[in-house]
Amino acid sequence: MEQIQSSKNKGEAVFWSHLGKIYKQKSLPFSKLKVGDVVLTDKENISNELYEHYMEQFKPPLLDFTNTHDMEIMKEFEEILKGLSTSTEEVEVTNTSEIRNAIRSLKPKKSAGYDNISNFIIKRLPPGYIQGLGNCFNLWLKECRMPNEWKLAKIKTLNKLKAGVPKSDQTRPISLLATHSKLYEKILLTRIRSWAESNHIIPKEQSGFRPNCLIPTRVLSIYQEVLNNMAANSPTLSIYFDYQKAYDKVWHAALIVKLSRANIPSALLKTIWFWLSMREAVVVYGELSTSKFPISIGLPQGSSLSPYLFIVFHSDIVRQTGAFSTHIFADDLNVLISAPLGKKLEPMLQFLELEGTKEKLLNLRCFYLYCDTRVHYYDQLIIPLLHRMLNLERLDLHLKVDRYKGFIDGNDLKKDIINHIPRLNQFTFNIRLFNRSSGQNNIPSNEDIQRTFKDFVNNQIISCADHFQESHYSYCLIYSHSYRLKQCDNISNNFPGGLFKYVYEVSLHDERSFEHEFFLRIAQSFPFMRKLTLNLIEAHDDYIELFLLHTKLYLQNNVRLTVHYESLRLLTDNFQRDATRINCVRMEYTCYDNVFPFPKYFKDYFLHVRMLGLR
Structure with a gap:
């Protein structure tokens, strides 16, 4: 708390940084692991179970030999590897200045990798060591490779549950990589990013893991687009997708094929394949470490290359969905659909139907x-x-x-x-x-x-x-009884009645007039109603007048009125009739007509107005 109070005078960024550390959610340690109905308490048994779980998770993907697409990918992948084996292209070399900048970007408090070398130590390397490191990096860039020792990850597991005993699939793997490997990957990332951005591989809708493309900017873009559609009275459907275990599911062969089809330089492609292939990991639980096991799917967590390669991997999703407006975050997707924009829903529906039945x-x-x-x-x-x-x-x-x-x-x-x-x-x-x-x-x-x-014996159906x-x-x-929604709309004279304990908002619609007995039935059925919507667009003016005159009907401040503006103007004597003023002040008026500006006395009649007719 003292740090927060003192940080007020040091600027807003420092203040929020200290506050974020306090409220940051932390993973609870776990000393037990659930396997079926059995709870493991022995550390060695827990370690072995985690080993089996993650070895299964990262095993090679099962191919469907009846799937033409999978077979085409594998055939093309094998042809690409043959071509890479004879390629003599080299990756652009680095220099000590670039390496120093990469070292500065390392976070000093990050945990050490399998080599037990921390970022804190790397940041204090003498100039001579950096020069030697540059010589090694340049040799490996020319040969499109890296040391195999850097491909070993140390996996620590975090508990995703806030309470209770977790199962293996309720733990989150955190991969700790060799620190020298992270430096090398940062150098490689600048070359991959330069190729992708200069060739417009990444769509403009992508935010996250890109310079000057912040996620808050994308959120504001979504907000503005929805706001514009609302102003045009255009309904907008917003769908959000979250990729489950996004990095862990990337198929290596498909990634290499997609990069090749995008015409990535063969030297970069060869280096990426060397970086992906023959990776291994060990699971660390407490002081215990498991045997090594191969990682044959997914992108390495903790690597700066993984996020960028992931967004390259799904960079064509904007074209594939056929959506009207797409916003892509780091590993999430938002699709906005607004029918009046003049585009057809059919292409996207066909895509969803095809994918949704697989x-x-x-x-x-x-x-x-x-x-x-x-x-x-x-x-x-x-x-x-x-x-x-x-x-x-x-x-x-x-x-x-x-x-x-x-x-x-x-x-x-x-x-x-x-x-x-x-x-x-x-x-x-x-x-x-x-x-x-x-x-x-x-x-x-x-x-x-x-x-x-x-035949629906288990439910009372209404x-x-x-x-x-x-x-x-x-x-x-x-x-199916009982009705548990908070809203009940389109109620007509055929409403059967009953008790609706959860409903607080009701709307009425019918081509026939509602009589006094009907409203008594409504009052009895919805004892907790807080909002009533009256759609009187098709009603006769004499009927509308009954709702406006406070001598005929007492209204609380919870009624939304929808009626043609011209009918309203005539019945209220151009919004100057005292007999209708009391009820109108209590209503929220929804106007579908193109009326603007309103007459002088209108604002004294309706304090709350929703304009849905303006274009």
């Missing part, structure tokens, strides 16, 4: 999917995704679906979902469906839909169906 998710036991924006590709994307979860035991779906082929009922859920997941023993759902099919005359009744759930003739669509809500 791999079965056999280890997944529980899956929860919540989407409050309308899903337009339920049958094309959601159903194929669920078919991959063969061993799923618990499924929870909360969806708002736009569909052009009728309602989703019990028969659909059994045919499309339940019959494909044999181990499923708990299935809860809340599906709100907008049916926009052309055949609106053959819409099933609510009783017809309810009968399709007669359904509510509506047909809006003037709007040419029908709506159906099906959910």
